[in-house]
Amino acid sequence: MSALKGRQVLTQRGKQVAKLMGRMKLAELMSLPEDEFQRLIQEVENDSLFQKLMLSRIKIIRYKKPPWTKIAQPKMLPLDPAITPSRDTLEVESFLAKKEDLVSTIKKLGVDKFKKYFLDGVAGMTSKEVACECGLPLEIVKKINDFVDKFYLESKLTESVEYNRTSRIYYSTIASIEKDNGHLTIGYFSPEMAKGRYLIDFDRVEKIKKVGIFAKDEARKIDSLLNKLRLINSRKTTIYQVIQNLIEVQCDFLFSGDFKDLKPFTQVSLSRKMEVNPSLISRAINRKAIRTSGGRQVSLKTLFPSEREIRKKFIRELVEEEKNRIQNKSIFKVYSDEEMRIQLREKHGAFISRRSISDCRENLKIPSSFERAYQYQLLLERRPGKSGT
Structure with missing residues:
Protein backbone atom coordinates (compact mmCIF):
# COMPACT_ATOMS: atom_id res chain seq x y z
CA MET A 1 0.00 0.00 0.00
CA SER A 2 1.34 3.43 -0.98
CA ALA A 3 1.88 6.16 1.60
CA LEU A 4 -0.89 8.27 0.00
CA LYS A 5 -3.34 5.41 0.04
CA GLY A 6 -2.42 4.63 3.64
CA ARG A 7 -3.10 8.23 4.68
CA GLN A 8 -6.48 8.12 2.90
CA VAL A 9 -7.46 4.92 4.75
CA LEU A 10 -6.42 6.43 8.10
CA THR A 11 -8.34 9.62 7.33
CA GLN A 12 -11.46 7.63 6.46
CA ARG A 13 -11.15 5.58 9.65
CA GLY A 14 -10.68 8.76 11.66
CA LYS A 15 -13.89 10.18 10.21
CA GLN A 16 -15.77 6.97 11.02
CA VAL A 17 -14.47 7.00 14.61
CA ALA A 18 -15.39 10.68 14.98
CA LYS A 19 -18.88 9.98 13.63
CA LEU A 20 -19.32 7.06 16.03
CA MET A 21 -18.14 9.18 18.96
CA GLY A 22 -20.62 11.89 17.97
CA ARG A 23 -23.47 9.36 17.95
CA MET A 24 -22.45 8.04 21.36
CA LYS A 25 -22.38 11.55 22.82
CA LEU A 26 -25.79 12.32 21.33
CA ALA A 27 -27.24 9.08 22.71
CA GLU A 28 -25.83 9.95 26.13
CA LEU A 29 -27.32 13.46 25.97
CA MET A 30 -30.71 12.11 24.89
CA SER A 31 -30.73 9.83 27.94
CA LEU A 32 -30.17 12.66 30.43
CA PRO A 33 -33.10 13.25 32.82
CA GLU A 34 -34.91 16.48 32.00
CA ASP A 35 -33.70 18.43 35.03
CA GLU A 36 -30.07 17.50 34.30
CA PHE A 37 -30.49 18.61 30.68
CA GLN A 38 -31.86 21.98 31.85
CA ARG A 39 -28.90 22.37 34.21
CA LEU A 40 -26.50 21.61 31.36
CA ILE A 41 -28.10 24.35 29.23
CA GLN A 42 -27.88 26.82 32.12
CA GLU A 43 -24.20 25.98 32.70
CA VAL A 44 -23.42 26.48 29.01
CA GLU A 45 -25.33 29.77 28.79
CA ASN A 46 -23.73 31.10 31.99
CA ASP A 47 -20.27 30.47 30.52
CA SER A 48 -18.53 33.81 29.83
CA LEU A 49 -17.44 32.56 26.39
CA PHE A 50 -21.04 31.78 25.40
CA GLN A 51 -22.15 35.21 26.55
CA LYS A 52 -19.32 36.80 24.58
CA LEU A 53 -20.39 34.94 21.42
CA MET A 54 -23.93 36.28 21.96
CA LEU A 55 -22.79 39.92 22.01
CA SER A 56 -24.35 42.09 19.30
CA ARG A 57 -20.95 43.15 17.94
CA ILE A 58 -19.88 39.52 17.57
CA LYS A 59 -23.23 37.82 17.06
CA ILE A 60 -22.01 34.31 16.35
CA ILE A 61 -24.88 32.72 18.33
CA ARG A 62 -28.55 33.66 18.43
CA TYR A 63 -31.82 31.89 19.17
CA LYS A 64 -34.39 30.65 16.67
CA LYS A 65 -37.79 29.94 18.19
CA PRO A 66 -39.78 27.19 16.41
CA PRO A 67 -43.28 28.07 15.12
CA TRP A 68 -46.37 27.52 17.29
CA THR A 69 -44.38 27.39 20.53
CA LYS A 70 -44.37 29.54 23.65
CA ILE A 71 -43.84 29.49 27.40
CA ALA A 72 -46.68 27.55 29.02
CA GLN A 73 -49.02 29.26 31.44
CA PRO A 74 -47.93 28.52 35.02
CA LYS A 75 -50.50 25.80 35.65
CA MET A 76 -47.75 23.26 36.07
CA LEU A 77 -45.32 24.19 38.83
CA PRO A 78 -42.33 22.18 40.01
CA LEU A 79 -41.62 21.63 43.65
CA ASP A 80 -38.51 23.33 44.89
CA PRO A 81 -35.76 21.85 42.61
CA ALA A 82 -33.56 21.37 45.67
CA ILE A 83 -36.17 19.04 47.14
CA THR A 84 -36.82 17.04 44.00
CA PRO A 85 -33.49 16.44 42.25
CA SER A 86 -33.84 14.28 39.13
CA ARG A 87 -37.59 14.01 39.68
CA ASP A 88 -40.51 15.46 37.78
CA THR A 89 -42.46 18.58 37.15
CA LEU A 90 -45.64 17.98 39.09
CA GLU A 91 -49.14 19.31 38.60
CA VAL A 92 -49.84 21.30 41.76
CA TYR A 171 -42.31 11.41 34.44
CA SER A 172 -41.09 14.90 33.61
CA THR A 173 -43.96 16.94 32.17
CA ILE A 174 -42.09 18.97 29.57
CA ALA A 175 -44.84 20.80 27.70
CA SER A 176 -48.50 21.72 27.56
CA ILE A 177 -50.54 21.29 24.39
CA GLU A 178 -52.83 24.32 24.28
CA LYS A 179 -55.71 25.35 22.04
CA ASP A 180 -55.19 28.64 20.20
CA ASN A 181 -57.86 29.75 17.71
CA GLY A 182 -58.50 26.23 16.48
CA HIS A 183 -54.80 25.32 16.45
CA LEU A 184 -52.81 23.24 18.91
CA THR A 185 -49.66 24.96 20.17
CA ILE A 186 -46.74 23.77 22.27
CA GLY A 187 -46.19 25.53 25.58
CA TYR A 188 -42.86 24.58 27.10
CA PHE A 189 -42.51 24.67 30.87
CA SER A 190 -38.77 25.26 30.52
CA PRO A 191 -37.62 28.73 29.36
CA GLU A 192 -34.52 27.05 27.91
CA MET A 193 -36.69 24.95 25.58
CA ALA A 194 -39.00 27.85 24.72
CA LYS A 195 -36.08 30.00 23.51
CA GLY A 196 -35.58 27.54 20.68
CA ARG A 197 -32.42 26.20 19.07
CA TYR A 198 -29.12 27.99 18.64
CA LEU A 199 -28.30 29.48 15.25
CA ILE A 200 -24.52 29.45 14.82
CA ASP A 201 -22.71 31.51 12.18
CA PHE A 202 -19.76 29.19 11.53
CA ASP A 203 -18.30 31.37 8.76
CA ARG A 204 -18.15 34.29 11.16
CA VAL A 205 -16.44 32.11 13.79
CA GLU A 206 -13.34 31.68 11.61
CA LYS A 207 -13.24 35.40 10.76
CA ILE A 208 -13.58 36.43 14.43
CA LYS A 209 -10.79 34.03 15.43
CA LYS A 210 -8.39 35.78 13.05
CA VAL A 211 -9.28 39.28 14.28
CA GLY A 212 -7.88 38.54 17.72
CA ILE A 213 -10.94 39.44 19.82
CA PHE A 214 -10.56 36.21 21.81
CA ALA A 215 -7.67 35.28 24.06
CA LYS A 216 -5.76 32.13 23.04
CA ASP A 217 -7.41 29.97 25.72
CA GLU A 218 -10.85 31.23 24.64
CA ALA A 219 -10.13 30.51 20.97
CA ARG A 220 -9.20 26.94 21.88
CA LYS A 221 -12.48 26.46 23.76
CA ILE A 222 -14.76 27.81 21.01
CA ASP A 223 -14.95 24.56 19.03
CA SER A 224 -15.72 22.54 22.17
CA LEU A 225 -18.50 24.97 23.14
CA LEU A 226 -20.01 24.91 19.66
CA ASN A 227 -19.99 21.10 19.68
CA LYS A 228 -21.98 21.17 22.94
CA LEU A 229 -24.45 23.57 21.35
CA ARG A 230 -24.86 21.22 18.36
CA LEU A 231 -25.72 18.34 20.71
CA ILE A 232 -28.17 20.49 22.69
CA ASN A 233 -29.73 21.58 19.38
CA SER A 234 -30.17 17.94 18.38
CA ARG A 235 -32.10 17.11 21.55
CA LYS A 236 -34.23 20.28 21.37
CA THR A 237 -35.03 19.68 17.70
CA THR A 238 -35.83 16.00 18.25
CA ILE A 239 -38.22 16.78 21.14
CA TYR A 240 -39.92 19.52 19.11
CA GLN A 241 -40.33 17.29 16.04
CA VAL A 242 -41.68 14.41 18.16
CA ILE A 243 -44.32 16.62 19.81
CA GLN A 244 -45.20 18.33 16.53
CA ASN A 245 -45.73 14.98 14.81
CA LEU A 246 -47.83 13.75 17.74
CA ILE A 247 -50.00 16.85 17.39
CA GLU A 248 -50.56 16.03 13.70
CA VAL A 249 -51.30 12.33 14.24
CA GLN A 250 -53.11 12.43 17.59
CA CYS A 251 -54.91 15.78 17.17
CA ASP A 252 -58.34 14.16 17.72
CA PHE A 253 -57.24 12.81 21.10
CA LEU A 254 -55.47 16.06 22.06
CA PHE A 255 -58.66 18.02 21.35
CA SER A 256 -61.06 15.56 23.02
CA GLY A 257 -58.93 13.92 25.73
CA ASP A 258 -60.75 10.65 24.94
CA PHE A 259 -58.39 7.69 24.61
CA LYS A 260 -60.79 6.18 22.08
CA ASP A 261 -59.54 8.84 19.65
CA LEU A 262 -55.94 7.61 19.75
CA LYS A 263 -54.62 6.39 16.40
CA PRO A 264 -52.00 3.70 15.86
CA PHE A 265 -48.58 5.35 15.66
CA THR A 266 -45.21 3.71 16.18
CA GLN A 267 -41.82 5.09 17.12
CA VAL A 268 -40.33 3.26 14.14
CA SER A 269 -42.65 4.99 11.66
CA LEU A 270 -41.80 8.37 13.21
CA SER A 271 -38.06 7.63 13.08
CA ARG A 272 -38.38 6.91 9.35
CA LYS A 273 -40.19 10.20 8.81
CA MET A 274 -37.61 12.14 10.83
CA GLU A 275 -34.76 10.11 9.27
CA VAL A 276 -33.20 9.26 12.62
CA ASN A 277 -32.41 6.03 14.43
CA PRO A 278 -35.44 4.60 16.33
CA SER A 279 -33.34 4.40 19.49
CA LEU A 280 -33.03 8.19 19.40
CA ILE A 281 -36.83 8.54 19.53
CA SER A 282 -37.02 6.03 22.36
CA ARG A 283 -34.45 7.95 24.41
CA ALA A 284 -36.06 11.30 23.61
CA ILE A 285 -39.51 10.31 24.93
CA ASN A 286 -38.41 8.14 27.83
CA ARG A 287 -40.10 9.21 31.09
CA LYS A 288 -41.47 12.37 29.55
CA ALA A 289 -45.07 13.54 29.54
CA ILE A 290 -47.21 16.37 28.18
CA ARG A 291 -50.27 18.08 29.58
CA THR A 292 -53.26 18.04 27.25
CA SER A 293 -55.51 21.05 26.68
CA GLY A 294 -57.95 19.49 29.16
CA GLY A 295 -55.31 19.54 31.90
CA ARG A 296 -54.57 15.80 31.80
CA GLN A 297 -50.98 14.55 32.04
CA VAL A 298 -50.13 11.84 29.50
CA SER A 299 -46.82 10.09 28.98
CA LEU A 300 -45.41 10.47 25.46
CA LYS A 301 -45.17 6.69 25.15
CA THR A 302 -48.93 6.45 25.60
CA LEU A 303 -49.31 8.46 22.38
CA PHE A 304 -47.49 5.75 20.44
CA PRO A 305 -50.00 2.89 20.61
CA SER A 306 -49.48 0.03 18.20
CA GLU A 307 -52.28 -1.32 16.02
CA ARG A 308 -52.44 -4.35 18.29
CA GLU A 309 -52.77 -2.22 21.45
CA ILE A 310 -55.65 -0.30 19.89
CA ARG A 311 -57.37 -3.55 18.94
CA LYS A 312 -56.97 -4.97 22.43
CA LYS A 313 -58.41 -1.80 23.92
CA PHE A 314 -61.47 -2.01 21.64
CA ILE A 315 -61.99 -5.67 22.57
CA ARG A 316 -61.65 -4.98 26.29
CA GLU A 317 -64.24 -2.18 26.05
CA LEU A 318 -66.61 -4.37 24.03
CA VAL A 319 -66.47 -7.18 26.60
CA GLU A 320 -67.07 -4.67 29.39
CA GLU A 321 -70.10 -3.37 27.48
CA GLU A 322 -71.28 -6.95 27.00
CA LYS A 323 -71.07 -7.61 30.76
CA ASN A 324 -73.05 -4.47 31.62
CA ARG A 325 -75.74 -5.23 29.04
CA ILE A 326 -76.08 -8.84 30.22
CA GLN A 327 -76.51 -7.63 33.82
CA ASN A 328 -79.03 -4.99 32.73
CA LYS A 329 -80.81 -7.64 30.63
CA SER A 330 -80.65 -5.49 27.50
CA ILE A 331 -79.04 -8.49 25.76
CA PHE A 332 -79.31 -12.19 26.63
CA LYS A 333 -76.51 -13.65 24.53
CA VAL A 334 -72.76 -13.02 24.72
CA TYR A 335 -70.77 -11.88 21.68
CA SER A 336 -68.98 -14.54 19.67
CA ASP A 337 -65.60 -13.66 18.12
CA GLU A 338 -67.34 -13.20 14.77
CA GLU A 339 -69.95 -10.86 16.31
CA MET A 340 -67.16 -8.90 17.99
CA ARG A 341 -65.41 -8.58 14.64
CA ILE A 342 -68.56 -7.14 13.05
CA GLN A 343 -69.19 -4.73 15.95
CA LEU A 344 -65.62 -3.39 15.88
CA ARG A 345 -65.92 -2.74 12.16
CA GLU A 346 -69.25 -0.93 12.60
CA LYS A 347 -68.28 1.08 15.69
CA HIS A 348 -64.64 1.92 14.99
CA GLY A 349 -64.08 1.10 11.32
CA ALA A 350 -61.55 -1.49 12.48
CA PHE A 351 -61.15 -4.34 10.00
CA ILE A 352 -59.92 -7.21 12.16
CA SER A 353 -60.06 -10.90 11.30
CA ARG A 354 -61.86 -13.34 13.57
CA ARG A 355 -58.55 -15.07 14.22
CA SER A 356 -56.98 -11.77 15.36
CA ILE A 357 -59.94 -11.19 17.66
CA SER A 358 -59.41 -14.60 19.22
CA ASP A 359 -55.66 -14.02 19.56
CA CYS A 360 -56.09 -10.61 21.24
CA ARG A 361 -58.83 -11.94 23.50
CA GLU A 362 -56.63 -14.80 24.69
CA ASN A 363 -53.75 -12.38 25.22
CA LEU A 364 -56.04 -10.27 27.42
CA LYS A 365 -57.04 -13.46 29.27
CA ILE A 366 -60.68 -12.93 28.29
CA PRO A 367 -62.52 -16.28 28.25
CA SER A 368 -64.34 -17.62 25.19
CA SER A 369 -68.01 -16.72 24.60
CA PHE A 370 -69.08 -20.10 26.05
CA GLU A 371 -67.07 -19.57 29.26
CA ARG A 372 -68.25 -15.97 29.62
CA ALA A 373 -71.88 -17.05 29.24
CA TYR A 374 -71.40 -19.54 32.09
CA GLN A 375 -69.74 -16.87 34.30
CA TYR A 376 -72.59 -14.40 33.67
CA GLN A 377 -75.14 -17.08 34.54
CA LEU A 378 -73.45 -17.71 37.90
CA LEU A 379 -73.23 -13.96 38.51
CA LEU A 380 -76.92 -13.41 37.82
CA GLU A 381 -77.91 -16.35 40.04
CA ARG A 382 -76.07 -14.78 43.00
CA ARG A 383 -77.80 -11.40 42.62
CA PRO A 384 -80.19 -10.36 45.46
CA GLY A 385 -83.85 -10.96 44.69
CA LYS A 386 -83.17 -14.25 42.97
CA SER A 387 -85.44 -17.05 44.21
CA GLY A 388 -83.86 -19.17 46.89
CA THR A 389 -81.69 -16.34 48.19
Missing part, protein backbone atom coordinates in the same frame (compact mmCIF):
# COMPACT_ATOMS: atom_id res chain seq x y z
CA GLU A 93 -52.30 23.97 40.67
CA SER A 94 -55.25 22.56 42.62
CA PHE A 95 -53.01 21.20 45.36
CA LEU A 96 -51.31 24.54 46.13
CA ALA A 97 -54.64 26.27 46.62
CA LYS A 98 -55.65 23.90 49.42
CA LYS A 99 -52.43 22.51 50.91
CA GLU A 100 -49.82 25.25 51.08
CA ASP A 101 -48.96 24.09 54.60
CA LEU A 102 -48.01 20.64 53.27
CA VAL A 103 -45.70 22.16 50.63
CA SER A 104 -44.04 24.15 53.41
CA THR A 105 -43.62 20.97 55.47
CA ILE A 106 -41.95 19.17 52.56
CA LYS A 107 -39.51 22.05 52.07
CA LYS A 108 -38.65 22.07 55.79
CA LEU A 109 -38.12 18.31 55.72
CA GLY A 110 -35.19 18.76 53.33
CA VAL A 111 -33.81 17.00 50.26
CA ASP A 112 -32.37 13.85 51.76
CA LYS A 113 -35.29 12.80 53.92
CA PHE A 114 -37.96 13.63 51.34
CA LYS A 115 -36.11 11.68 48.65
CA LYS A 116 -35.28 8.74 50.93
CA TYR A 117 -38.63 8.20 52.64
CA PHE A 118 -41.19 9.50 50.14
CA LEU A 119 -39.76 9.39 46.61
CA ASP A 120 -37.56 6.31 46.75
CA GLY A 121 -39.13 4.65 49.78
CA VAL A 122 -37.47 2.32 52.27
CA ALA A 123 -38.48 -1.29 51.74
CA GLY A 124 -40.45 -2.76 54.65
CA MET A 125 -40.76 0.55 56.50
CA THR A 126 -44.24 1.45 57.75
CA SER A 127 -45.76 4.95 57.69
CA LYS A 128 -45.51 5.01 61.48
CA GLU A 129 -41.75 4.34 61.33
CA VAL A 130 -41.32 7.01 58.64
CA ALA A 131 -43.19 9.48 60.87
CA CYS A 132 -40.82 8.67 63.73
CA GLU A 133 -37.67 9.05 61.57
CA CYS A 134 -38.86 12.37 60.09
CA GLY A 135 -40.30 13.79 63.28
CA LEU A 136 -43.71 14.23 61.66
CA PRO A 137 -47.23 13.31 62.77
CA LEU A 138 -48.49 10.11 61.18
CA GLU A 139 -51.36 12.02 59.53
CA ILE A 140 -48.89 14.35 57.74
CA VAL A 141 -46.84 11.38 56.51
CA LYS A 142 -49.98 9.87 55.01
CA LYS A 143 -50.83 13.18 53.35
CA ILE A 144 -47.34 13.43 51.81
CA ASN A 145 -47.63 9.86 50.53
CA ASP A 146 -51.01 10.75 49.03
CA PHE A 147 -49.40 13.78 47.38
CA VAL A 148 -46.67 11.65 45.79
CA ASP A 149 -49.16 8.99 44.70
CA LYS A 150 -51.44 11.59 43.13
CA PHE A 151 -48.85 12.57 40.57
CA TYR A 152 -47.79 9.14 39.54
CA LEU A 153 -48.36 9.11 35.77
CA GLU A 154 -49.65 5.98 34.09
CA SER A 155 -47.93 4.83 30.93
CA LYS A 156 -50.44 2.29 29.69
CA LEU A 157 -53.67 2.71 27.74
CA THR A 158 -55.58 0.95 30.52
CA GLU A 159 -54.44 3.67 32.92
CA SER A 160 -54.23 1.13 35.69
CA VAL A 161 -52.52 2.39 38.83
CA GLU A 162 -49.54 0.55 40.30
CA TYR A 163 -49.27 1.12 44.02
CA ASN A 164 -46.00 -0.74 44.45
CA ARG A 165 -43.61 2.06 45.42
CA THR A 166 -40.51 0.18 44.29
CA SER A 167 -41.83 -0.13 40.70
CA ARG A 168 -43.23 3.39 40.47
CA ILE A 169 -42.17 5.35 37.37
CA TYR A 170 -41.95 9.13 37.45
